[in-house]
Amino acid sequence: MVKPDLVSHLVSGLRVAAIRLPSDVARALAQAQAREDTPRAQSELATMLAAVDVACAGSVPLCQDTGIPTFFVEAGERSPHLSLLREAIPAAVGRATREVPLRPNSVDPFSGRNPGDNSGRGLPPIDWQLVPGDDVRIHLRLKGGGSDNVSALCMLPPNAGLAAVKDAVLDHVVASAGNPCPPTIVAVGIGGGSALCLRLAERTLWRAVGERHPDARAAALEEELLALVNETGLGPMGLGGRTTALDVHVEYAFRHPASLPVGILLQCWAARRATVRVDRRGKVEVV
């Protein structure tokens, strides 16, 4: 069995995420550009796509706000490599900050000091989930502060039903205007409680554009919300147009009888993500 060089691969994953927009997102932006019928909307999308090319060609971060590197680990409960993870992940963030580089984005909320290396109490945020099997999948994402600032938690009355969920999502997208850098990917978590619904939404941030929920009812909601969000006409960068969202992803859990919790996250167009997989034998790859 090979001892996996996990830190190096995680650094590679962070580098890939920072520099290269996933192909499903780039494709969706190009399709949006073709659908837009005003010069202003087309120009915004053209600028985005030009930046994607420049970033790739120059191996430089696409967006200057590389966010707080955030992780979601699907840890196979029979993996022999679990004990490496807790130290490898923060070590990779420190190295990637220096080498990619990532912007130093961690600040002590009491003193305002920025240590310069993305370290700090509670960081990096890691959502740990045990799953069957012996593979470990480490999902990472870089998401800017502007889009995080327009996250929402709506505790709806349960009698209001799905219509209220749709209203909440639409109202929130409209109120957020251009701040999350539309066209966004709208992540919606329903049920589970206040903390879980936001976590459910967060986990959808690693889905691909065009991926539908396996439950037909949730899939129908995703498609309906996408159409409705795009009907608002908010458009690229909130300057008007036909594409306000590239996709909508829903996840749900059962809910308390008295609550209908809805968590809404807006992923900016520069949806930077990657996954690092460690198999049973210790082979590591950025997938």
Added chain:
Amino acid sequence: MTDEEARSLRVGDVLYISGLLFTARDAAHRLFADRLAKGEELPFAPVPDVVYHCGPLAVRDGAGWRVLSAGPTSSTRLDPYAPALISPLGLHLLIGKGGMGERTEATLRECGAAYAHSTGGAGALAARAITEVEGVFWLEELGMPEAVWLLRVRRFGPLLVAIDSAGGNLYREVAQQVETQRRAITERIG
């Protein structure tokens, strides 16, 4: 740019600018406001007439710096602080994304200045227009994103004038259109 040029900018104009600008985000706006209020010295003079709401990603390059990526940050956070800076610093153009509030808009009108939108997330492209980092201030105290960066740019753009000194406001126009669309959708969902 001259006062006349700034006052003549209109919503919809697309600009490419060359010259010296400075970046300022939340912490720097507060520091500038404090210094001005107390009559204390600013860290550099003269102050360029263009401010860019941006926290660049930069690397050391010999004795200096090179900016790798420099797209805009959301300007609305800066709305409470911007009005106090525009006239004392002689600002002609504010560059950011997402727009600013009524107080800043009123100040732009009074002072003959404008606000221009730069495409968010397109940091790698924006950085290509930066030819020189002429200085960085408050780096130790504020950290890289919040420090004030003095940048020489050549053909920085496209910048879309979105709020002008004649009452034009692209965000208000879009908001009104979106409001109409939203109400139409509500009727169908219910």
